[in-house]
Each structure stands twice: as C-alpha cells, then as structure tokens.
Amino acid sequence: MLAEIITIGDEILIGQVIDTNSAWMGQKLNEIGIAVKQITSISDHQEAILNGLTEALQHADIILITGGLGPTKDDITKHTLCKFFGAELVLNEDALENVKQIFARFNRPLIDVNIKQAEVPDNCVVIQNKNGTAPGMWFEYNGKIVVSMPGVPFEMMGMMEDYVLPALKKRFDVDNILHKTIITAGLGESFLAKEIEDIEDALPANIKLAYLPKLGQVRLRLSAIGTNKNLLLEQVENFSSQITARIPNHIIALEDISxxxxxxxxxxxxxxxxxxxxxxxxxxxxxxxxxxxxxxxxxxxxxxxxxxxxxxxxxxxxxxxxxxxxxxxxxxxxxxxxxxxxxxxxxxxxxxxxxxxxxxxxxxxxxxxxxxxxxxxxxxxxxxxxxxxxxxxxxxxxxxxxxxxxxxxxxxxx
Amino acid sequence: MLAEIITIGDEILIGQVIDTNSAWMGQKLNEIGIAVKQITSISDHQEAILNGLTEALQHADIILITGGLGPTKDDITKHTLCKFFGAELVLNEDALENVKQIFARFNRPLIDVNIKQAEVPDNCVVIQNKNGTAPGMWFEYNGKIVVSMPGVPFEMMGMMEDYVLPALKKRFDVDNILHKTIITAGLGESFLAKEIEDIEDALPANIKLAYLPKLGQVRLRLSAIGTNKNLLLEQVENFSSQITARIPNHIIALEDISxxxxxxxxxxxxxxxxxxxxxxxxxxxxxxxxxxxxxxxxxxxxxxxxxxxxxxxxxxxxxxxxxxxxxxxxxxxxxxxxxxxxxxxxxxxxxxxxxxxxxxxxxxxxxxxxxxxxxxxxxxxxxxxxxxxxxxxxxxxxxxxxxxxxxxxxxxxx
CATH class of the missing domain: 3.90.950.20 (CinA-like)
Incomplete structure (x- = not known):
C-alpha cells in the first residue's frame, strides 16, 4: 500500500519554514506498514493543488494533504478540494461547537472567519480537531483515500493519532516493514562500508541496508519487508549481530536513539x-x-x-x-x-x-x-x-x- | 523562471531525517528571482528517480537534485542519471585530485569506492566539491537545466554558493520577487487578520500577503512580483508601514529575524x-x-x-x-x-x-x-x-x- 504526502504552502517553497510534518507522517505510516512513495510540497495556488492531487493519485492509493486550512485569505485548500471533488460547503455542527469551545477557553469573541472554519465539503467524513479550529476531511475517491489536515504540526499529529492512522490500519491488510537502526560513531561512511562489505553482500533480496551519515556518526538502517513478521525479526537481528560483532567499539546503540x-x-x-x-x-x-x-x-x-x-x-x-x-x-x-x-x-x-x-x-x-x-x-x-x-x-x-x-x-x- | 527541487533518499520518506536542504535552496533561489514550483522527495530506486525527473521536467525549467551520490551501494543517483541522459561514466581528473587531497588531509588510505566517486557522466559539466568527495553534475537537456548535488547539507551549500547560483543568475534574466517579513507577537492569526483586513483588501494583484503562525508569533510575509524593482520596494514599504502603524505594540521586527x-x-x-x-x-x-x-x-x-x-x-x-x-x-x-x-x-x-x-x-x-x-x-x-x-x-x-x-x-x- 503506497501513500503520498502533499504539503501545501508558499512558505515551504520559499524556504521560510522547514517541512517537519512529512518526516513525522512518514515515520508513523511506516510503523503501520504503509510505505511513502513520494513527498510533494506545492504552492497555495488552486492550479498547483489540483495538479499535485491529480499526479499523486497516479502514484499512490492514500494521499495525505497538510496545510492551507487556516482562517485567512491565503488558505484555499478547502475550496480547492470542493472544486476537485464537486462538493458544496456545509456547516458542520460538531466542528462549530469545537470552535466555540476553543474561543470560550481563551475568553475571546468569535469572529466571522472562525465560524467559516467549521464549514466542510458535503461529501467528506469530518475529522474533529482537538487542538485547533480547522477540521480535517477524509474523502473516498475511486477506491483511493484523500485526507486533508491543517499544517500546524500538533493539530495534524492529533488527527493522525486519533483518527487517520487507526482508520488506515483497520482498512488495509499490509505487508510488514521492519526497520532496525544501528548507531555508529568514529568511522567514516566508506570505511564502515568496507569493514562490513561481506555482511552487506550476503543480505537477502528482502533486506536493504542504508547508510545515514551525520556529523561524525553513521546510522545504519536495516529494512526488511515480508509477510512473516517473526521471520523478518529473526533475519534482521541476525545481520545486526554480525555488524555489531565486527565493529564493537564504534557501536553507540542498537536502536534509533541519539x-x-x-x-x-x-x-x-x-x-x-x-x-x-x-x-x-x-x-x-x-x-x-x-x-x-x-x-x-x-x-x-x-x-x-x-x-x-x-x-x-x-x-x-x-x-x-x-x-x-x-x-x-x-x-x-x-x-x-x-x-x-x-x-x-x-x-x-x-x-x-x-x-x-x-x-x-x-x-x-x-x-x-x-x-x-x-x-x-x-x-x-x-x-x-x-x-x-x-x-x-x-x-x-x-x-x-x-x-x-x-x-x-x-x-x-x- | 521556475525551478523544482528533488531530494532523493528513503531516509526522508520513512521520516528518519528531515529535509532541510530544500528550504535553504528555496530561499537562495528566491533571492535571485527564481521561484520554486515544487519540492519532491522520492526514494532511491531507479524507477522513482526516472519518474520524478520526467515529471519535474514537465513542471519546471531548472531541476535541482540532491542526494544519492555517496560511496555506498544504496547511492544510485549517478548511474540513474547516466541512464536518463544516455551517458557513460568517465574518470574526472580534478575530482580525483580532490578526493586524494581530502584523504591525505585526514591521513586515511584511499580505497576503491572513493576513487569511483570521481567518475562522472561524460555529458555533464562537473561541479567540484570543496567540502566532500562526491562531485556535482550540471546537465543541459532540451533547453532545461538539471543539476545533481550531494545530500550532505554543507556540501550542497558550497556547490550552490560557488557555482550553481552564480551560473543560474548569469543565465536567466528574471522578474523580481521581493519579500518583506513583519514579525508580530501576542495576537492570534484570525485577530491579526481582522485588525488589518482593510489593508489586505487594498493590496494590488501583484502583492500577496501570507500569515505564518508559529508558537505565539505570526510572521506576515508580503511578496511582490514585477519588473520594476524600485516600484516593488516602494509598494511593499507602503503596505508594511500601514500594518506597523495599525498594531505598533505587537511588532517585533520588520525583517525576517527571530x-x-x-x-x-x-x-x-x-x-x-x-x-x-x-x-x-x-x-x-x-x-x-x-x-x-x-x-x-x-x-x-x-x-x-x-x-x-x-x-x-x-x-x-x-x-x-x-x-x-x-x-x-x-x-x-x-x-x-x-x-x-x-x-x-x-x-x-x-x-x-x-x-x-x-x-x-x-x-x-x-x-x-x-x-x-x-x-x-x-x-x-x-x-x-x-x-x-x-x-x-x-x-x-x-x-x-x-x-x-x-x-x-x-x-x-x-
């Protein structure tokens, strides 16, 4: 099962903010066995969003979109999705109640643009936002899934954890992907590769080894894919032990920690x-x-x-x-x-x-x-x-x- | 003139590293008047790279690729570009000299995979790497430009600053894009929008206002596009002053600083x-x-x-x-x-x-x-x-x- 992540916002393209949402989403999707095929960042222009979505639907089965759901004029994702899916905006009572509660909590008056945030396309499942005012939207489209969420990281994270990830997990019966990371330090990438060359050459086709160098450290990532989780675990542990035994003084950890x-x-x-x-x-x-x-x-x-x-x-x-x-x-x-x-x-x-x-x-x-x-x-x-x-x-x-x-x-x- | 950035590496898709290169590149391209149309992150599989490049060439005139140029087996960008551009790998003497010097400086023996890093496709302009062993590559293709650089941030940055940005600037005679950022604090996004609604409504078509909320602050970004730089400057300053006068106690800075x-x-x-x-x-x-x-x-x-x-x-x-x-x-x-x-x-x-x-x-x-x-x-x-x-x-x-x-x-x- 393949997913594509689309992040919307000129601020990403001009480099004013770094897209951290995609990495978090990629991790979480991987954990439930959904591979991310592509991450795409596009501008908040209608044409770019329509094109991006059309291309993504050619690559992947699940499209997760973040950004462009705020209350201001540069936030056009919701209207563009209405156009793409041929929908009309309707007021969602639960979303409105949520907006009202948030404003009451901060003792602030509700203004018109905030009420508008509770409007959603009439053909989506609404995902409530516990951490903000903009609701998320889940569309079904030709057997594929398109989900739109806010770009504010903790709002998106809340929706993913509470609704999107459990729903995807329930829906798809997927292959297992298993990652194991070995943190090494004190050996350059090419020297490390040379040291463990024979171990790497003996890896079966379903296991991949990646080198992730970073400031004096190299993270080694073993990734295994298959249907039998226990067998994968055994395979990965076997190769991990071989690597560890080869370079004991350079091993910092056998898990993805700093x-x-x-x-x-x-x-x-x-x-x-x-x-x-x-x-x-x-x-x-x-x-x-x-x-x-x-x-x-x-x-x-x-x-x-x-x-x-x-x-x-x-x-x-x-x-x-x-x-x-x-x-x-x-x-x-x-x-x-x-x-x-x-x-x-x-x-x-x-x-x-x-x-x-x-x-x-x-x-x-x-x-x-x-x-x-x-x-x-x-x-x-x-x-x-x-x-x-x-x-x-x-x-x-x-x-x-x-x-x-x-x-x-x-x-x-x- | 439109650019697309492609970052290659499974580590980005599974969320093990956050792509910070694209934001930096987006900033630098914008400064010389080149707009980034899309940022795409793809896997280091040959098929994904070939598809990504094909799609990017449909969107943009300049394609900047980072990643997949390391010495290890999971680094396949160079071979894939050879296939795409119908090229053969040849040893580049300058690149080899660079590799030798780096290894000499660290007192390390040169091994075979490091020498291979000095091989480049025979139909590209080679960009020397002052901060590492993998050279960059500049291809001309049907009137478009494709540049491949390492994914290690400071190696990519060195090549961009020394070669790519000056060469792009020289080649293209582009419209001016002018950004001005106003840092505000203490007002939520929707309240801020309400406060300056009339100023925003009066913006001419060539000026866009974006709201970038972040933890108690909202950055306002005015972006103007046009041929007359002085006129743009004047327009942007005019609107910036109006906003500042409206919410003086909430203005932290009139430039993009923290x-x-x-x-x-x-x-x-x-x-x-x-x-x-x-x-x-x-x-x-x-x-x-x-x-x-x-x-x-x-x-x-x-x-x-x-x-x-x-x-x-x-x-x-x-x-x-x-x-x-x-x-x-x-x-x-x-x-x-x-x-x-x-x-x-x-x-x-x-x-x-x-x-x-x-x-x-x-x-x-x-x-x-x-x-x-x-x-x-x-x-x-x-x-x-x-x-x-x-x-x-x-x-x-x-x-x-x-x-x-x-x-x-x-x-x-x-």
Whole structure:
C-alpha cells in the first residue's frame, strides 16, 4: 500500500519554514506498514493543488494533504478540494461547537472567519480537531483515500493519532516493514562500508541496508519487508549481530536513539550524574540532554559560561590560566570540566570552549578551533578539534563529537 | 523562471531525517528571482528517480537534485542519471585530485569506492566539491537545466554558493520577487487578520500577503512580483508601514529575524547585557541566543539549574522558597531571575521553571505548567503559562513566550 504526502504552502517553497510534518507522517505510516512513495510540497495556488492531487493519485492509493486550512485569505485548500471533488460547503455542527469551545477557553469573541472554519465539503467524513479550529476531511475517491489536515504540526499529529492512522490500519491488510537502526560513531561512511562489505553482500533480496551519515556518526538502517513478521525479526537481528560483532567499539546503540540518549540511559542505569560546562556550544549540549524525557534522573545542570568572567565565577577557572593560555585552550577546558564536576556534584562532566565563528578567529586559533574536555572522578581528558567556519555546524559538531568523547570515557575505550 | 527541487533518499520518506536542504535552496533561489514550483522527495530506486525527473521536467525549467551520490551501494543517483541522459561514466581528473587531497588531509588510505566517486557522466559539466568527495553534475537537456548535488547539507551549500547560483543568475534574466517579513507577537492569526483586513483588501494583484503562525508569533510575509524593482520596494514599504502603524505594540521586527535576534540587537545597540536562568527549558533559551553570530556582545551566559540544589547554589534561590512554594512557582522563578541578574552582572535576565513533561505533573501543577520571570534593575515580573503535555512543544513555547515577555519589559509595554 503506497501513500503520498502533499504539503501545501508558499512558505515551504520559499524556504521560510522547514517541512517537519512529512518526516513525522512518514515515520508513523511506516510503523503501520504503509510505505511513502513520494513527498510533494506545492504552492497555495488552486492550479498547483489540483495538479499535485491529480499526479499523486497516479502514484499512490492514500494521499495525505497538510496545510492551507487556516482562517485567512491565503488558505484555499478547502475550496480547492470542493472544486476537485464537486462538493458544496456545509456547516458542520460538531466542528462549530469545537470552535466555540476553543474561543470560550481563551475568553475571546468569535469572529466571522472562525465560524467559516467549521464549514466542510458535503461529501467528506469530518475529522474533529482537538487542538485547533480547522477540521480535517477524509474523502473516498475511486477506491483511493484523500485526507486533508491543517499544517500546524500538533493539530495534524492529533488527527493522525486519533483518527487517520487507526482508520488506515483497520482498512488495509499490509505487508510488514521492519526497520532496525544501528548507531555508529568514529568511522567514516566508506570505511564502515568496507569493514562490513561481506555482511552487506550476503543480505537477502528482502533486506536493504542504508547508510545515514551525520556529523561524525553513521546510522545504519536495516529494512526488511515480508509477510512473516517473526521471520523478518529473526533475519534482521541476525545481520545486526554480525555488524555489531565486527565493529564493537564504534557501536553507540542498537536502536534509533541519539548518542546523548545513549549516554543518559547508561548513566541512569548506573545511578550516575552528569553536568555540563559550555562556552562555544552556548547551552546546546544542555538542550540536547534536557530534550530527552526523564533526563533529570541523570542530568543535574550546568553552566553556560559565555564570558570569561563567568568561566571564573561559575566554574572556578583561574584567571592566570585564562591569561596564559586563553579561553580556547586545553588548560581552560580541563578546569571547566573539573569545576563542573566539583561545583555541581556530578560523576561525569563535559566542557567545551572554542571559536564558533563567523568572526573571532586568529592566525593561531582560527574559527572552528574547539577544545573539549570530559572528566570523571579519576580522569580528565581533553581533545582539540578543528572544524570549519560555519557557526551552527561548529556548535553541532562540538556537541556530537564531544558526546562521543564522553561515551568513550564512560565505556573505558582508549 | 521556475525551478523544482528533488531530494532523493528513503531516509526522508520513512521520516528518519528531515529535509532541510530544500528550504535553504528555496530561499537562495528566491533571492535571485527564481521561484520554486515544487519540492519532491522520492526514494532511491531507479524507477522513482526516472519518474520524478520526467515529471519535474514537465513542471519546471531548472531541476535541482540532491542526494544519492555517496560511496555506498544504496547511492544510485549517478548511474540513474547516466541512464536518463544516455551517458557513460568517465574518470574526472580534478575530482580525483580532490578526493586524494581530502584523504591525505585526514591521513586515511584511499580505497576503491572513493576513487569511483570521481567518475562522472561524460555529458555533464562537473561541479567540484570543496567540502566532500562526491562531485556535482550540471546537465543541459532540451533547453532545461538539471543539476545533481550531494545530500550532505554543507556540501550542497558550497556547490550552490560557488557555482550553481552564480551560473543560474548569469543565465536567466528574471522578474523580481521581493519579500518583506513583519514579525508580530501576542495576537492570534484570525485577530491579526481582522485588525488589518482593510489593508489586505487594498493590496494590488501583484502583492500577496501570507500569515505564518508559529508558537505565539505570526510572521506576515508580503511578496511582490514585477519588473520594476524600485516600484516593488516602494509598494511593499507602503503596505508594511500601514500594518506597523495599525498594531505598533505587537511588532517585533520588520525583517525576517527571530524574536531572540531582535532582543539581542536592541541590547547590543544600547550596550546592555543579558543573562539566563533556566530550569524547564534546560539550556534552550541560551542556545537560541548563542546561535546568533555576535551574541557574545550582549549575552554573558547563564545557569541551567535543572536540579533544586543547583537552583540554590547557582542562583541563590532560598531553600525555604523551594520548600514553601515549590520549584515551579512565582517566588522561585523571581528569585532565579534576580539571582542571574546579580550573579552574572547583567542588565536584563530571564528565568523559567516548569513541568515540561511527559511525566512529573500533579493535580495542582499539571504537565505544561510554567512560570517565567524577567528582570532588570528596577523591576521583576513573573507570568504563569499553562501549555499542553508535549515536552518539546512546552520547551519551545516557554522560550518564545518568555522572549516576548522580556521584549515587553525592554520596550516598556505594560
């Protein structure tokens, strides 16, 4: 069973917003065995929507559309769907009740455009919106399904989880698709491929291996398709074990989790605490840790010591260290890590200081120069990285490479 | 002149990675007056690529393809393009030299699959890759242009900036597209629309207004198309001024910058310093500030005081305050803001404490309960928010709503 996702909105095409809805929908559809054939982003012009829908109906059996259902004049999806399906708009009482309740909750008067949001084409099944005012619409068309939902992520997610996914699952009896992801770090894509070449060559036709490189990590994804779920599971586990046995020191996790999640999991299991001391990443490491539910079990907190004054005050870095070696140095970053360990009562700490850019580089320490230190009660290790001149990339690379450095300390890998 | 972007890779369709390349490319193309008609994501199967390319050539004059150029077996774009354009692969000496240099720089031996990356179809113009091993390819086909680039973002960006964008700009003499974005906060989409309805109704046919709501903010985008750039500029400025005059207290910026960028800009201009004190946002506020180049001019740093112990130790929150009112309370969050102001030598501070979820809520303080405080030398203000039960959303909403609260304090808006 094949699906196509259509996202509507000029803001996507001109790059003002990044389409995150499609990735989420793709994941959820895959989980119930529906493969996404194509994701298409088009403009909110009637002609583009009509063409996009016509083409999608040639590719796929299930078309999920998001966007263009808001109350303002640039939202034309509903009218265009009426035209495509030869429908008239009628007021839906349940949708109106929902709009009224939302406005009552926020103590706001109901205005005309909001009432109009409760109007729907007369030949669709209405999907109520628990998180917003625009209802969703489910059309049946020549044996195919077309669903239109709002573009606001949590409104779309609510409808998918409450209605669309269960309904699709019930309707279609599909093949199983099984994915297993292995997170590796410290080996480039081509070296990793070379290391496991014979394992990859021995994969049967129904199992595919994909390499997903990302900033010092490569995610390996085994995808198996077939009718017998247990057999697929067994096949995938077999190949996953072979890969793991080949490169044991580079395996971070055998599930699709981030390296920071793997770190927190291991710390939590061992009742250990972690603190951060960040200069150039400016809170990004802390953010990556605290994005994970339950992170407070292992992560106590940390310093964003952006200025030199705060490096001394928050972490106890000595002023002579800063004077003699500079803020971006092995000595400073080690003192930062040890300061965080001590001041914040942690068992492990990670610290960094670097020149994120685009300005601030010198000949001796160009933009992209970064020192990272990791510490526990027995050891403090520091490492220098030389990244490029793109600020956001430098921040991300510092965090991810720093986490791998911490992971090695935690696992005792030299 | 219309372009279509095709991104290739199963990882996009199954939602394992979010396609961020397209948004960046869309922005850059727009800046040189090329409109993106469609963005299409397809699987790395030969048939899907051939179909996708065939359909794209019906929609657009310029097709930009990313992905599927890596060294591993799942990367089939190059071979598929050979088939489509009836070409043979030949070794490109410059590309090989580039691969060799990259491997030499990292002190790694060159293996066979890496040499193969220097092979290119014999009928394309080769685009050298300064940031990686896979070269790009520029094909001319029935008066249309097809460009294939790697999917790794900074490799694609390098090729676009160095070669593709300048070449497209030179080739096409296009209409001007002018965008102006107005950032508003504190007014919902439909209320904002109602407030400026008459201004919107008076827009000429060549100017479009779009509403882009996002977590407590609405970005308004005026887009004008025409041949006379000065006239367009004048038209857009005229309507922008009308909107600004109508809702002065809700205007954050008259350019497409974030609210945190607007805050830092204002602080820097006035020589003022900012500090953060975060509990539930766990470093996200600091990260948003420090993502901005030059942020160190106004942002000194802050505490990620995740545990109660660190709230006391880093920010001087009193233990009796925590005992009597709890960590998520007006009293605690005010002490956090004042502590950051004093300890970190800042002129303004922002603090938050809340229950991000998914667990940790109580009947009195359910998941999504958040207190934010903002302070300067004369005043400390606190505000309670009740968000939903999604962790990442709660973190984002706390930051953005908190920033708007800080903005109002800075501007003296009651």
């Amino acid at each position: 390296i920071q999640e793997a770190i927190l999991k291991r710390l939590t299991e061992n009742g250990l605490k972690l603190a951060t001391a960040e200069s150039c990443t400016g809170g990004y490491m802390a953010h990556l840790f605290t994005s994970i539910p339950g992170s407070s079990l292992a992560y106590v907190g940390g310093a964003v010591s952006y200025s030199n004054t705060l490096k001394q005050q928050m972490l106890g870095v000595k002023s002579q260290t800063l004077e003699q070696f500079g803020a971006v140095s092995e000595e400073t970053v080690k003192e930062m890590a040890l300061g965080a360990l001590k001041n914040y009562g942690a068992d492990y700490s990670i610290a960094c200081s670097g020149i994120a850019g685009p300005d601030g580089g010198t000949e001796e320490k160009p933009v992209g120069t970064v020192w990272v230190a990791v510490a526990n009660k027995h050891k403090v290790l520091a490492k220098k990285f030389q990244f490029g001149n793109k600020r956001m990339q430098n921040i991300e690379r510092t965090a991810i490479n720093g986490f791998y450095f911490l992971w090695r300390l935690m696992k005792g890998i030299e | 609210i945190q960028e607007a805050i830092l800009k204002r602080l820097t201009e006035n020589g003022l310093k900012l500090a953060t004190a975060e509990s539930c946002t766990g470093g996200y506020m600091a990260h948003l500030f420090t993502s901005i180049p030059g942020s160190s001019l106004a942002y000194v740093g802050g505490a990620v005081s995740y545990s109660n112990t660190l709230k006391q130790q880093m920010l001087g929150v009193k233990s009796q305050t925590l005992e009597q009112f709890g960590a998520v309370s007006e009293e605690t969050v005010k002490e956090m803001a004042l502590g950051a102001l004093k300890n970190y030598g800042a002129d303004y501070s922002i603090a938050c404490s809340g229950i991000a979820g998914p667990d940790g809520g109580t009947e009195e303080k359910p998941v999504g309960t958040v207190w934010v405080a903002v302070a300067n030398k004369h005043k400390v203000l606190a505000k309670k928010f009740q968000f939903g039960n999604k962790r990442m959303q709660n973190i984002e909403r706390t930051a953005i709503n908190g920033f708007y609260f800080l903005w109002r304090l800075m501007k003296g808006i009651e």
